[in-house]
Amino acid sequence: ETGVTQSPTHLIKTRGQQVTLRCSSQSGHNTVSWYQQALGQGPQFIFQYYREEENGRGNFPPRFSGLQFPNYSSELNVNALELDDSALYLCASSLAWGPTDTQYFGPGTRLTVL
Amino acid sequence: DQQVKQNSPSLSVQEGRISILNCDYTNSMFDYFLWYKKYPAEGPTFLISISSIKDKNEDGRFTVFLNKSAKHLSLHIVPSQPGDSAVYFCAASGGTDKLIFGTGTRLQVFP
Numbered sequence: 001e002t003g004v005t006q007s008p009t010h011l012i013k014t015r016g017q018q019v020t021l022r023c024s025s026q027s028g029h030n031t032v033s034w035y036q037q038a039l040g041q042g043p044q045f046i047f048q049y050y051r052e053e054e055n056g057r058g059n060f061p062p063r064f065s066g067l068q069f070p071n072y073s074s075e076l077n078v079n080a081l082e083l084d085d086s087a088l089y090l091c092a093s094s095l096a097w098g099p100t101d102t103q104y105f106g107p108g109t110r111l112t113v114l
Numbered sequence: 115d116q117q118v119k120q121n122s123p124s125l126s127v128q129e130g131r132i133s134i135l136n137c138d139y140t141n142s143m144f145d146y147f148l149w150y151k152k153y154p155a156e157g158p159t160f161l162i163s164i165s166s167i168k169d170k171n172e173d174g175r176f177t178v179f180l181n182k183s184a185k186h187l188s189l190h191i192v193p194s195q196p197g198d199s200a201v202y203f204c205a206a207s208g209g210t211d212k213l214i215f216g217t218g219t220r221l222q223v224f225p
Contacts, residue, residue, distance in 0.1 A: 004157065033212065042118075042203050042215030043158065056212050090157055099146045099207035100165075105157030 004093050004106035012112045018079045021109045025072040025093030031055070032074045033103060034066060037088040049074060050097045078111075086113045117141045118206050120216035127223050133191040135219050137204035140185065144206040148213070149178060149189045152201045161202075162189070194223045 005024045013019050025032050031050045035043035045058035049068035063079040072093070078085055088110050092103035119138045127133045135149075145166040150158035164171040164178045164187070171178050177190045191198055201220050205213045 035215075040217065042120075042205075042217050043213075044215070045212045048212060058212065092157070099213065100163070102160050103213070105150075105159070107155060107157050 004091060004104050006089075006091055006106035006109050008109060009107070010110045010112075012114065013081050014114050015081055015083060017081050017113075018077065019081060019111060021076045021078075021089050021091075021111070023074045023076070023091035023093075023106055025074065025091075026104055027072055029072060029093035029095055029104070031094045031097045031101065032068055033092045033094070034074075034076045035090040035092065036060075036085075037090060037108070038084075039087070043090055046076070048097060055097050081113045083113050086111060116217075117144075118204060118214050118216040120202075120204060120219050122219050123217070124220040124222070127194045127221065129196055129223055129225050130193045133189075133194045133198065133221055133223065135189040135191075135202050135204075135221065137187045137189075137216055138185060139187075139206050141206070141208060141214075142185070143208035144214075145209070146207050147178070147180060147187050148205045149176075150203045150205060150215075151198075152203065152218070158203060191221075194221075196223050196225065199223050 033048040034046040037043045047057040052068045068074040088108045090108045092105045094101040094103045148163040149161040152158045180187045201218045205215045
């Protein structure tokens with residue numbers, strides 16, 4: 001069984017551009033959650049997908065969007081990048097969407113917006 | 115508004131001694147609490163959790179204590195080992211709400 005993987009590891013973009021980050025969940029995990037971790041902060045919940053449908057969203061604007069695919073992969077898309085979007089983006093997969101379902105995190109994608 | 119607070123950014127402990135990491139929360143609706151450990155260049159790893167119906171949960175060297183009246187939880191690691199050196203995040207959730215993380219405490223265990 002493979003763990004959660006994310007690509008790319010690092011990414012540099014300029015303000016106004018669009019970015020797509022990718023995550024591959026553990027096989028059998030129907031839920032994927034995305035988090036933003038700014039420097040010196042804890043992970044902040046962006047949104048969650050359960051069986052390809054959005055299942056909860058944190059306090060992030062609509063320019064943050066996502067997709068989940070049947071093959072346990074998912075994407076986080078950010079449009080119109082702003083400097084404050086610079087952060088580590090983490091995805092986490094779990095069997096189901098309840099808070100007691102252990103989330104398994106990937107290593108993250110470090111996004112720098114210039 | 116920081117609903118989950120870890121007021122100590124760092125902690126240094128000698129190997130073999132006890133490490134105590136603290137976490138405070140403000141939302142009385144939180145009913146499930148977790149601790150995650152994070153090494154550099156890796157994602158957070160689940161460590162231990164506790165439901166609000168309990169006040170203590172133990173797993174090997176790790177024990178989490180919950181004081182609901184004080185809205186406070188702590189993670190005890192005993193004995194501390196150099197491999198425990200990492201950033202520790204506490205997290206909380208309530209009902210169907212998603213996880214809210216604290217800002218983390220960097221633990222360093224020295225020989």
